[in-house]
Amino acid sequence: MEIYQIYSLTSAILFVIGLGGVFAARHFIKKIIATIIMGGGVFLCFVSFAQRDALTFADPVPHALVITGIVVAVASAAFALALARRIYQLTGEESFTNDK
Amino acid sequence: MMIKEVIAIILLVVGCFFFLAGTIGVLRFPDLFSRLHALTKADNLGLGFIAAGMAVYIASPLAALKIFFIWLFTLLASSTSCYLIARFQKEQEQSKNRKEQG
Amino acid sequence: MxxxxxxxxxxxxxxxxxxxxxxxxxxxxxxxxxxxxxxxxxxxxxxxxxxxxxxxxxxxxxxxxxxxxxxxxxFSPRDTEEQQNLTTVQNSLSRKESKSLLLPRLALVLGLGLFLLIALEAVWKIPEGGGLTAAAETLLPESGVEHPVTAVLLNFRAYDTWLEIGVILLGLLAVFAVGGIQIYRKPIAAADDPLMRQVILFFTPVLFLFGAFLLYIGKSGPGGAFQAGVLWGAIGILLHFGGIPVYSWVPRWLGHLLLTLGLVFFLLLGFLFMAAGDNLFEYPPAYAGLLILIVETLAAISIAAALTAIFANLNQMKKEQPNDTAQK
Amino acid sequence: MDVFFIIVSVFLLLNIVLGLVRVWRGPTVADRLLTTQLFGTTSIAILLVMAGYLEELTLLNVAITFNVLAVLLVIGLVQVWKKKKGETR
Known part of the structure; x- marks a missing residue:
C-alpha cells in the first residue's frame, strides 16, 4: 500500500464526515468547522494525487491550487463567522431553528 | 554505525522520555498550575534533547543554527505563555470568588 | 515500515x-x-x-x-446560571426532537454511508493521467523562478492567483457589510502586562523577518506570497492585541491603498504586457524573476492587510454588544 | 537508523493521542489551550525528526512557522477573554 492511497482514502472519509456535520450539527460554529473539514478532505485528495504523479518533484499544479484554496477557505470562514455572530447579536439564536 | 548516529540515538531517546513525562504530567496532575509546570518545562527539555540530537545527525552549520533558533523561540513562547495562562487563570478564579462572596 | x-x-x-x-x-x-x-x-x-x-x-x-x-x-454563556438554563432548554429540546427526528437521522446516516462508499470507490479508481508535472518541468526555465509551485502560482496560473487575492478582498468587504464599516475608531484595551508587551515587541520583528525570508526563499524553495502574507497578517493581529490597532493610526487612504495594492499592481502588470502584445499575465522570461518578486511582495502586503482588517473588524464586532444591551 | 526515526515519530504521535484526553477532561478553556500548546511542541519535535529522516531541510521552516505563531493563540486567549471578565463584573 502506497502513501498516497492511505491519504486519498482518508480524504474521502473526511469529506463525508464534513458533509454529515454540515447536515447534522446544530450550532453555527460547528457547521463552519464542518465546512472547513470538508474542504480539508478535498485538499487532501488533491495533494495525495499530486504525490502519485511525481516525477522529479511532486505535481505543482494541485499544490498551488490547494494553497490558494486554503486562503480562500479562510476568507469564507471569516465571513461565515461574521454572519453567525451578527445573527447571535441580533436574535440571540445559536442555530437555525424552525419554531418561530 | 557512525559515532554521530549513536549520539543522536541517545539524545533522541532521552528527549522522548521527557516528552512522555510531560504528557503524563499533563494527564495526571490535579490542577492547571501544576499541569502548566509539567508541560512547559518537561516538554521543552524534551524538545531541546531532540533538537540537539537532530542537529548532531544533520551536521550542517546552517541547519544547526536554525534548529537552535527553533528551540530558542519555543522556550520564549512557552515560558511566556505559561506565565500568561497562569495569570489569566488566577484572575478568572479571583473574580469568580469575588462574585460568590459578594 | x-x-x-x-x-x-x-x-x-x-x-x-x-x-x-x-x-x-x-x-x-x-x-x-x-x-x-x-x-x-x-x-x-x-x-x-x-x-x-x-x-x-x-x-x-x-x-x-x-x-x-x-x-x-x-457564544459561550455569560453566567453559570444562564448556562444551566441553556442546558435544561437544550435537554428538553433534544428529548422532544429525538422521537420526531428519528427517520430523518436514519436517512442521513444511510445516505452518508452510501456516499462514503461511492467516494471511496471513486478515489480508489482515479485513473493515472500523469498530471501536469511534465509540462511544468519543461516550462520551468522560462518562468524566472526555480521552485515549481511558485512558478505555477505566479506565472503559469497567475490568473487564479490574481482572482484569489480578489476573493480575500471580497471576503473583507462581506465582513464589512455584515459588521459595519465605521469600526476602527474605538481605542482598545491596551496590554497592561509588561511581559506581554515585551513578547509582542519581540515577536513583531521576528514575524516580519521570517515572513520576508519565506517571501524571498519562495523563488527557490517552499515559501512565497501567501505564507508571508499570513505571517505579516499575524503582526497586525499581535499589534491589535497589544493595544495598537493598526488601522486606527494609519490614515484611511493608506489603509485602502495597502488593501488594494496587490490586486491593482497585478492587474496593471498583466494589462501592460497584454498591450505590448503578450497574453494576459504573460511575463517576458528575462525579467520574470524580478517581476514575480515585486508582485509577490505587494500581494503579501495586501493579504496581510486584508487578514488584519478582517480580524480587527470581527474583534470589534462583539464590542458593540454590551452597548446595545445597555441601550435596550 | 531510519527504523529508529520512524519509531520516534510514532512514539511522539502516540504522545499527542494521549494528550487528547486532556482536551476532553479539561475543565477550563485554559486547560484546553494548554493541550494545543502540547500538540504544537510535539509537532515541532516530529517535524525535526522528519527533517532528518527525509533529509528535507525545508521542514525546519515549517517548524519555525509553528513556533512563531504558537504564542499568538495564547495572547489571543488572554486578551480576548479578559474583556469578558470586565463585562460580567
Whole structure:
C-alpha cells in the first residue's frame, strides 16, 4: 500500500464526515468547522494525487491550487463567522431553528 | 554505525522520555498550575534533547543554527505563555470568588 | 515500515474531525479542530507538500485559531446560571426532537454511508493521467523562478492567483457589510502586562523577518506570497492585541491603498504586457524573476492587510454588544 | 537508523493521542489551550525528526512557522477573554 492511497482514502472519509456535520450539527460554529473539514478532505485528495504523479518533484499544479484554496477557505470562514455572530447579536439564536 | 548516529540515538531517546513525562504530567496532575509546570518545562527539555540530537545527525552549520533558533523561540513562547495562562487563570478564579462572596 | 506513521496520522485525523463535530461542548470542539489542523499539516509534510504545510501551519495555528477563540468567547454563556438554563432548554429540546427526528437521522446516516462508499470507490479508481508535472518541468526555465509551485502560482496560473487575492478582498468587504464599516475608531484595551508587551515587541520583528525570508526563499524553495502574507497578517493581529490597532493610526487612504495594492499592481502588470502584445499575465522570461518578486511582495502586503482588517473588524464586532444591551 | 526515526515519530504521535484526553477532561478553556500548546511542541519535535529522516531541510521552516505563531493563540486567549471578565463584573 502506497502513501498516497492511505491519504486519498482518508480524504474521502473526511469529506463525508464534513458533509454529515454540515447536515447534522446544530450550532453555527460547528457547521463552519464542518465546512472547513470538508474542504480539508478535498485538499487532501488533491495533494495525495499530486504525490502519485511525481516525477522529479511532486505535481505543482494541485499544490498551488490547494494553497490558494486554503486562503480562500479562510476568507469564507471569516465571513461565515461574521454572519453567525451578527445573527447571535441580533436574535440571540445559536442555530437555525424552525419554531418561530 | 557512525559515532554521530549513536549520539543522536541517545539524545533522541532521552528527549522522548521527557516528552512522555510531560504528557503524563499533563494527564495526571490535579490542577492547571501544576499541569502548566509539567508541560512547559518537561516538554521543552524534551524538545531541546531532540533538537540537539537532530542537529548532531544533520551536521550542517546552517541547519544547526536554525534548529537552535527553533528551540530558542519555543522556550520564549512557552515560558511566556505559561506565565500568561497562569495569570489569566488566577484572575478568572479571583473574580469568580469575588462574585460568590459578594 | 514508514507506512505506520501515515496510518496513525490518518486515524488521528479522522478521529479528530469526527470528535470535533460530535463533542458536546463548544470549546471542546473548537480545540479539537485546532488539533485537526495540526494533524493535517503533518499529513502534508508526509505527502511532500511543504508549501501547503507552511500555509496550513500559519493558518491553523495562527489566524483561524484567533478568529475561532474570538467567536467562542461571544457564544459561550455569560453566567453559570444562564448556562444551566441553556442546558435544561437544550435537554428538553433534544428529548422532544429525538422521537420526531428519528427517520430523518436514519436517512442521513444511510445516505452518508452510501456516499462514503461511492467516494471511496471513486478515489480508489482515479485513473493515472500523469498530471501536469511534465509540462511544468519543461516550462520551468522560462518562468524566472526555480521552485515549481511558485512558478505555477505566479506565472503559469497567475490568473487564479490574481482572482484569489480578489476573493480575500471580497471576503473583507462581506465582513464589512455584515459588521459595519465605521469600526476602527474605538481605542482598545491596551496590554497592561509588561511581559506581554515585551513578547509582542519581540515577536513583531521576528514575524516580519521570517515572513520576508519565506517571501524571498519562495523563488527557490517552499515559501512565497501567501505564507508571508499570513505571517505579516499575524503582526497586525499581535499589534491589535497589544493595544495598537493598526488601522486606527494609519490614515484611511493608506489603509485602502495597502488593501488594494496587490490586486491593482497585478492587474496593471498583466494589462501592460497584454498591450505590448503578450497574453494576459504573460511575463517576458528575462525579467520574470524580478517581476514575480515585486508582485509577490505587494500581494503579501495586501493579504496581510486584508487578514488584519478582517480580524480587527470581527474583534470589534462583539464590542458593540454590551452597548446595545445597555441601550435596550 | 531510519527504523529508529520512524519509531520516534510514532512514539511522539502516540504522545499527542494521549494528550487528547486532556482536551476532553479539561475543565477550563485554559486547560484546553494548554493541550494545543502540547500538540504544537510535539509537532515541532516530529517535524525535526522528519527533517532528518527525509533529509528535507525545508521542514525546519515549517517548524519555525509553528513556533512563531504558537504564542499568538495564547495572547489571543488572554486578551480576548479578559474583556469578558470586565463585562460580567
Amino acid at each position: 514508514s507506512i505506520l506513521i501515515d496510518i496513525l496520522l490518518a486515524i488521528l485525523g479522522v478521529y479528530l474531525a469526527m470528535q470535533s463535530l460530535l463533542a458536546s461542548r463548544l470549546s471542546q470542539s473548537v480545540f479539537l479542530f485546532f488539533a485537526f489542523g495540526l494533524a493535517l499539516a503533518l499529513a502534508w509534510v508526509r505527502l511532500g507538500a511543504v508549501d501547503v504545510a507552511i500555509t496550513e501551519a500559519a493558518i491553523a495555528a495562527g489566524f483561524l485559531g484567533v478568529l475561532f477563540l474570538d467567536a467562542l468567547r461571544d
